[in-house]
Amino acid sequence: MNRAALVLSLSALLLTAAALAANVADVKKKGVLVLGTDPTFQPFEYKDASGSVVGFEIDIARAVATDLGVKLQISAVGFGALMPQAITSGRVDMAISAITITPERAKVVSFSGPYYRSAQVFIVKGGNPKKFAWPADVKGKTIGVQANTTGQYAANDNLKPKGAVLKVYDDFAAGLADVQAGRIDALLGDAPTVTSLKKRLPGQFEQAGKALVAEDYGMVFARGSDLAAAANRTLARLKASGEYQKLLDRWIVQK
Secondary structure, three states: OOHHHHHHHHHHHHHHHHHHOOOHHHHHHHOEEEEEEOOEEOOOEEEOOOOOEEOHHHHHHHHHHHHHOOEEEEEEOOHHHHHHHHHHOOOOOEEOOOOEOOOOHHHOEEEOOOOEEEEEEEEEEOOOOOOOOOOOOOOOOEEEEEOOOHHHHHHHHHOHHHOOEEEEEOOHHHHHHHHHHOOOOEEEEEHHHHHHHHHHOOOOEEEEEEEEEEEEEOOEEEOOOOHHHHHHHHHHHHHHHOHHHHHHHHHHHOO
């Protein structure tokens, strides 16, 4: 896309987002906060044995809804469609799904303040039979990335120039299956995901090498929506009361 077309496209997207921006008054009027999330990132959000969507970020979103005096309605959306289309189209009021705060994304959506600092790491098969390592030479290695994630962007910037072959997945679970089957050398994912995998599936997966990039997660809203400020108030309350640390201990630290 040429520069002029890109500017026009971005302008149109911003105008559409502004027209559809859900705000606190809208949410309170309908009595529901519609949350978009991709429930495939345990322990952040995933489906439990009963099929309910649970996790660290779900509890944070539920606290936002509680503080607004409304119910939380969860809509499962694949990450590729979640960011930013589900927000800018008005399909959901809020998105939370290990979404990294970036300057590019902030041009079309509004973020809450950061609530978790993570990193993109390399997930390999247990025992690392392919002897994958970073920042060692990755030339010719096939590395999986999930579509429209910061992992994909970081891989394009840091791995592709070094000769890595990138395989893009819409479904993170499909990437894990290819790691397990030996069809790819490694899969980029969030650091806490490795901890969760090692707990749930002992010996099947591990982290290899150093982290590729560090990143901060934020809740996402339509650009200019006052829901972002409401979410920040909830975050401040959770941290001041000690509830935030309890959520970390339950879902992430898992003492």
